[in-house]
Amino acid sequence: MFNKILIANRGEIAVRVIRACRNLGIASVAVYSEADRNSLHVMLADEAYHIGPAPSAQSYLNVDKLVEVCKSAGVDAIHPGYGFLSENAKFVERLQQENIAFIGPTVDNIVAMGDKLAARELMEKANVPTVPGSPGAVTSVEEAEKISQEIGFPVIIKASAGGGGKGIRVVLDPKELASNFRACQSEGKNYFSDDRVFIERFIQNPKHIEMQVFGDNHGNVVHLFERECSVQRRHQKVIEESPSISVPPEVREKMGAVAVAAAKSINYIGAGTIEFIFDNNTKEFFFMEMNTRLQVEHPITELVTGTDLVREQILVADGQPLSFKQEDIKQKGHAIELRICAEDPLTFVPSPGAIRRYREPSAPFIRVDGGAYEGYEIPIYYDPMISKVISWGDTREECIKRLNGALSEYMITGVKTNINLHRNILKHPHFLSGEYTTQFIENEISGKKQEDMFMFVDDRVFLISAAIEAYQDAKSNNEFKFNENSQWKAQGRAKQLRN
Amino acid sequence: MYFEAETNGQNYSLTIREDRESWRVGIKKQEQTDWDYHNVSKNDYQRLDQAISFIFENSSYLIDVVGEGTDYTVYTRGSYRKINIFNDEMILHESLKSGGQLKGGNNLTAGMPGKIVKVFVKEGQEVAEGEPLLIMEAMKMENEMRSSHDVVIDKIHVNDGDTVESGENLISFK
Numbered sequence: 245m246f247n248k249i250l251i252a253n254r255g256e257i258a259v260r261v262i263r264a265c266r267n268l269g270i271a272s273v274a275v276y277s278e279a280d281r282n283s284l285h286v287m288l289a290d291e292a293y294h295i296g297p298a299p300s301a302q303s304y305l306n307v308d309k310l311v312e313v314c315k316s317a318g319v320d321a322i323h324p325g326y327g328f329l330s331e332n333a334k335f336v337e338r339l340q341q342e343n344i345a346f347i348g349p350t351v352d353n354i355v356a357m358g359d360k361l362a363a364r365e366l367m368e369k370a371n372v373p374t375v376p377g378s379p380g381a382v383t384s385v386e387e388a389e390k391i392s393q394e395i396g397f398p399v400i401i402k403a404s405a406g407g408g409g410k411g412i413r414v415v416l417d418p419k420e421l422a423s424n425f426r427a428c429q430s431e432g433k434n435y436f437s438d439d440r441v442f443i444e445r446f447i448q449n450p451k452h453i454e455m456q457v458f459g460d461n462h463g464n465v466v467h468l469f470e471r472e473c474s475v476q477r478r479h480q481k482v483i484e485e486s487p488s489i490s491v492p493p494e495v496r497e498k499m500g501a502v503a504v505a506a507a508k509s510i511n512y513i514g515a516g517t518i519e520f521i522f523d524n525n526t527k528e529f530f531f532m533e534m535n536t537r538l539q540v541e542h543p544i545t546e547l548v549t550g551t552d553l554v555r556e557q558i559l560v561a562d563g564q565p566l567s568f569k570q571e572d573i574k575q576k577g578h579a580i581e582l583r584i585c586a587e588d589p590l591t592f593v594p595s596p597g598a599i600r601r602y603r604e605p606s607a608p609f610i611r612v613d614g615g616a617y618e619g620y621e622i623p624i625y626y627d628p629m630i631s632k633v634i635s636w637g638d639t640r641e642e643c644i645k646r647l648n649g650a651l652s653e654y655m656i657t658g659v660k661t662n663i664n665l666h667r668n669i670l671k672h673p674h675f676l677s678g679e680y681t682t683q684f685i686e687n688e689i690s691g692k693k694q695e696d697m698f699m700f701v702d703d704r705v706f707l708i709s710a711a712i713e714a715y716q717d718a719k720s721n722n723e724f725k726f727n728e729n730s731q732w733k734a735q736g737r738a739k740q741l742r743n
Numbered sequence: 744m745y746f747e748a749e750t751n752g753q754n755y756s757l758t759i760r761e762d763r764e765s766w767r768v769g770i771k772k773q774e775q776t777d778w779d780y781h782n783v784s785k786n787d788y789q790r791l792d793q794a795i796s797f798i799f800e801n802s803s804y805l806i807d808v809v810g811e812g813t814d815y816t817v818y819t820r821g822s823y824r825k826i827n828i829f830n831d832e833m834i835l836h837e838s839l840k841s842g843g844q845l846k847g848g849n850n851l852t853a854g855m856p857g858k859i860v861k862v863f864v865k866e867g868q869e870v871a872e873g874e875p876l877l878i879m880e881a882m883k884m885e886n887e888m889r890s891s892h893d894v895v896i897d898k899i900h901v902n903d904g905d906t907v908e909s910g911e912n913l914i915s916f917k
Contacts, residue, residue, distance in 0.1 A: 594881060601807045603805075624855045624856060624909075625856075625882070626882065627882065658809065694751060695751060700820050700821070701820050701824075702800075704779075704781065705802075705806075705819065707755060707757065708770070708783060709808055710808060710824075710828060711759045713808040713810055718744065
């Protein structure tokens with residue numbers, strides 16, 4: 245077994261890995277950039293090494309420096325977390341040369357799934373469904389009609405170089421195919437000097453559903469069921485849940501079998517995730533990509549399956565067989581994760597800065613994976629995620645209730661957070677019914693006004709508190725005496741100034 | 744003490760009087776004539792562990808107020824509200840400053856370090872309020888910066904792909 249693991253990451257995921265190391269009795273080594281000296285992972289790890297300036301290219305992505313720390317600290321394995329070097333095949337090759345174990349998949353696994361087009365071809369060979377579409381550019385209306393009939397309406401016609409609303413057309417009615425096809429071709433030619441056009445099935449109510457898989461060095465591959473991650477803003481996930489209430493049992497079973505077959509086809513080792521686009525109208529699912537790493541949202545899978553995925557990653561990297569078989573893995577209850585970010589809940593613009601007050605929620609079946617504390621300064625260089633609030637319940641309703649409770653006692657001040665975005669989503673009828681798609685935030689939440697999103701607080705509370713504090717500030721600044729003389733005088737003066 | 748306050752585009756007049764056991768706070772929306780008075784017992788508005796516990800009409804709020812000059816931000820229950828507060832001395836001070844130019848300015852500057860992903864406008868171009876000027880990537884997020892009012896582009900100081908520092912001038916307006 246490993247003696248010492250270096251975590252080539254920061255923030256909440258570094259903390260998560262440190263906890264798994266403690267659980268296994270393995271010493272943990274944190275690395276940190278100049279901006280992260282005060283980060284929680286640095287304080288919690290057994291050892292901590294400074295590896296460079298704030299920009300990640302010079303610190304968390306600095307392979308030479310990481311290897312150097314491994315050598316001097318006597319590290320025998322690296323956990324990459326997610327992001328940074330977690331899916332970098334060259335990094336894994338280098339670790340092999342240096343005789344340091346990588347807690348993650350093989351170089352071949354990463355390469356196979358790294359190129360999206362090549363991965364799609366590989367998956368087609370393994371009989372994994374992909375979005376039906378034309379094999380190459382479509383040149384004539386007759387060909388377009390034939391292909392569209394094969395893949396089924398609605399279809400989307402895309403000019404090869406299309407973008408910005410030009411050269412992309414959705415066709416619902418077969419009668420409108422010819423005219424749209426010609427329009428797309430000419431838009432491609434006129435705007436992008438490229439009249440190549442492709443046709444694909446258009447998925448009207450798309451959901452993002454992914455399957456957690458796990459493989460070991462002994463040829464075992466299992467899946468740990470699905471996660472639905474359709475609540476997204478700017479193509480980044482905000483809320484994830486397991487199971488998905490949109491996936492019927494027989495589709496779930498098929499999805500699991502397909503995911504295992506996909507992972508087996510490339511001899512996958514370690515934790516991985518197969519992402520599907522799910523058509524909520526037809527309940528069909530199609531391969532999008534495979535993430536060859538631990539996911540941010542792994543805790544919801546841990547809660548519904550009763551597993552510790554990070555611990556399992558370490559054991560598998562050590563060469564041990566998986567501690568569970570497929571038949572051991574059962575989905576029990578429901579889990580939801582909310583990503584709490586330092587950002588404006590309406591515009592999603594990051595809000596870095598110092599956290600003044602910080603009080604984490606605690607209650608039965610509430611888990612908070614975080615990297616923040618009172619006084620912590622959220623650096624401008626990295627992701628604005630503060631923590632993940634995760635809950636489990638026997639039912640989805642119970643789980644949502646617990647999250648509402650947790651959010652109402654979560655206090656973070658000094659920076660803007662998206663706590664209220666979550667509170668709004670958790671009571672939205674489309675979220676509650678489960679009919680939400682990847683366009684949910686864009687269609688249902690964006691454009692909301694601040695006062696609608698902040699309806700949980702009486703306006704007068706804001707004003708009274710601000711008035712009392714402003715009064716006390718003025719008093720301590722000695723503006724007080726001048727001002728206090730006469731209310732009438734003060735008001736008269738103010739009125740004059742406004743005229 | 745008399746204050747003028749502005750929050751979320753709404754102007755208010757506020758009065759506050761401190762008594763031995765309580766605060767008396769009056770609130771009046773600009774367009775209204777009647778004052779709405781609240782007596783807040785000091786027992787209901789207490790500083791505990793630096794946060795403020797405020798029991799208002801039997802609702803319990805845990806509050807934090809950050810004051811910087813005339814800018815007050817009140818945080819509570821996952822919500823925050825920025826409130827500009829002027830007392831009459833400050834109102835006087837503002838009025839003595841040269842006219843206009845309190846908001847906006849002639850430059851678009853970077854609020855944080857980042858990378859310019861795409862510039863949408865050209866020098867000399869007229870841009871209407873709300874139109875996108877450029878996309879800047881900061882903290883792993885792409886942020887579209889839009890024009891806050893109708894402007895004419897004077898100079899563009901950055902190109903696609905440039906790395907910029909906090910406070911750096913990106914676009915100047917005429």
